[in-house]
Amino acid sequence: MNISTGNKIGFLCFIVILSMWGYVVAHIIGIFDLRSIKDEKHHVYSLNIANELRQSSDDLTRMARTYVVTGNEIYKEYYFDIIAIRNGDSPRPKKYPPTYWYTSLTPERFALDKLDIQVPLKNLMRDMGFTESELLLLQQSQARSDNLMNIEKQAFALMKGSYNDGKGTFTPKGVPDNAFAIKLLFSPQYQQEKIAIMQPIQKFIAAVENRLIIEADEFQTKQKKYLWYVILLLVISTLMALIITFYVRNKIVLPIFSLVHDAQSIAEGDYQARSKVSVENEIGSLSKNLNKMANHIERDINKLKQMATTDELVGIANRRAFMKSLQLELERSHRYQVPLCLLMLDVDYFKVFNDTYGHSIGDDVLKLICKVSQLVLRENDLMGRIGGEEFAFILPATNIDFALIVAERIRAAVDDAFLIIDGKKIKVTVSMGATQLTNEDDVGLFLKRADMAMYKSKDNGRNQTHYF
Numbered sequence: 001m002n003i004s005t006g007n008k009i010g011f012l013c014f015i016v017i018l019s020m021w022g023y024v025v026a027h028i029i030g031i032f033d034l035r036s037i038k039d040e041k042h043h044v045y046s047l048n049i050a051n052e053l054r055q056s057s058d059d060l061t062r063m064a065r066t067y068v069v070t071g072n073e074i075y076k077e078y079y080f081d082i083i084a085i086r087n088g089d090s091p092r093p094k095k096y097p098p099t100y101w102y103t104s105l106t107p108e109r110f111a112l113d114k115l116d117i118q119v120p121l122k123n124l125m126r127d128m129g130f131t132e133s134e135l136l137l138l139q140q141s142q143a144r145s146d147n148l149m150n151i152e153k154q155a156f157a158l159m160k161g162s163y164n165d166g167k168g169t170f171t172p173k174g175v176p177d178n179a180f181a182i183k184l185l186f187s188p189q190y191q192q193e194k195i196a197i198m199q200p201i202q203k204f205i206a207a208v209e210n211r212l213i214i215e216a217d218e219f220q221t222k223q224k225k226y227l228w229y230v231i232l233l234l235v236i237s238t239l240m241a242l243i244i245t246f247y248v249r250n251k252i253v254l255p256i257f258s259l260v261h262d263a264q265s266i267a268e269g270d271y272q273a274r275s276k277v278s279v280e281n282e283i284g285s286l287s288k289n290l291n292k293m294a295n296h297i298e299r300d301i302n303k304l305k306q307m308a309t310t311d312e313l314v315g316i317a318n319r320r321a322f323m324k325s326l327q328l329e330l331e332r333s334h335r336y337q338v339p340l341c342l343l344m345l346d347v348d349y350f351k352v353f354n355d356t357y358g359h360s361i362g363d364d365v366l367k368l369i370c371k372v373s374q375l376v377l378r379e380n381d382l383m384g385r386i387g388g389e390e391f392a393f394i395l396p397a398t399n400i401d402f403a404l405i406v407a408e409r410i411r412a413a414v415d416d417a418f419l420i421i422d423g424k425k426i427k428v429t430v431s432m433g434a435t436q437l438t439n440e441d442d443v444g445l446f447l448k449r450a451d452m453a454m455y456k457s458k459d460n461g462r463n464q465t466h467y468f
């Protein structure tokens with residue numbers, strides 16, 4: 001996989017991770033919401049259960065009083081049903097809200113709604129997480145409720161003509177006394193006992209409500225705190241991801257792309273191309289080394305180019321380079337119709353010289369000829385070594401008259417120059433030939449005429465200049 005693809009995949013991963021984070025946050029918020037809905041339900045249910053205790057006490061009074069007033073046995077049944085349900089001796093109706101006994105007074109409905117569970121109300125309360133102190137209040141109410149039930153049972157006994165025998169059992173001893181039963185259940189003492197039951201229940205409900213409010217507040221505070229943690233974490237991780245992305249892009253990906261481009265330019269032969277990547281890491285040192293390598297290549301190529309065009313011994317244009325330049329100048333001269341002259345130089349009796357002084361001194365003489373000749377030339381003139389001891393000169397924009405002057409100057413300069421060997425002056429002379437380009441010339445003809453002019457000088461006794 002290349003870096004470009006990796007970069008795209010990395011960006012995609014970043015988006016996916018960010019989306020996952022978003023999902024997690026949304027999920028956490030959802031959990032909190034669910035939790036708060038659950039807590040809300042729990043709170044409502046707890047209050048319902050607490051209210052049930054108060055309501056059941058009220059319902060008992062209502063059933064007991066209705067019974068003694070109407071004499072209808074059903075109300076006595078309901079009375080004991082309420083006690084049985086509250087104590088867990090009888091299954092709870094499916095829907096048992098505090099107002100149950102107001103709305104479900106038909107036996108059929110009651111039977112249908114029954115659930116197959118028998119749980120005492122106080123157990124339900126314990127399960128709902130009521131505290132010990134709250135449950136103590138209920139116990140207190142329960143104990144007082146029992147007292148009230150004794151009065152109610154006494155009233156029920158009066159309805160049947162039974163009286164408490166003092167041992168807790170009621171035995172029929174006389175005629176039913178409905179009036180006294182009613183009086184008993186509406187007496188100030190009954191009222192007092194009733195109030196005594198309600199007081200701890202009121203306290204209990206207030207305590208539960210208070211506790212639930214505190215719990216809800218605490219939960220909300222905790223919820224906010226965790227939400228902030230999650231948001232903070234999300235922001236930090238997003239920032240980190242952005243910083244990492246920025247770093248990877250600027251310090252790794254873009255420099256690599258630039259390096260690939262620069263290396264490609266060098267590979268395609270642009271040896272002057274250089275990398276401008278300057279990051280402080282391995283890619284930076286790769287860039288430096290690429291530039292070093294390009295420097296070496298450029299230097300070696302230039303050296304090779306120079307070697308290919310320069311004569312090794314005397315350091316001027318070699319035959320190939322000279323011929324190339326001559327062709328170009330010839331074409332230019334033909335195109336623009338400007339004069340062009342060619343000079344030919346050949347060392348006189350050089351074989352004898354070599355034989356006399358040795359090849360190495362012969363080489364020095366060739367160098368000396370180059371040196372003194374070049375002093376005579378103009379900037380646009382070109383001197384090349386076209387044979388062992390044979391040199392040629394291109395004189396652009398020059399007619400034959402001036403070319404002869406230049407040739408003569410070269411000849412004279414060589415004639416004046418000398419080497420000192422073993423304290424003795426030694427020198428050579430040269431024969432010069434000159435010619436001007438004609439419209440019919442090609443390189444071959446042009447060279448041949450210059451050669452012929454030079455041989456004319458040789459034939460005439462050497463160390464002189466002729467033209468053709």
Ligand SMILES: Nc1nc2c(ncn2[C@@H]2O[C@H](COP(=O)(O)OP(=O)(O)OP(=O)(O)O)[C@@H](O)[C@H]2O)c(=O)[nH]1
Pocket residue numbers: 313346347348349350351352354358359360361362363366387388389458
């Ligand atoms: N030292 C040295 N001698 C060279 C070099 N190239 C050619 N020569 C010598 O130049 C000499 C040329 O000799 P010839 O062609 O016979 O001509 P010449 O002796 O100069 O006689 P003319 O040209 O007739 O005056 C030969 O002895 C070559 O060895 C070189 O690079 N260095």
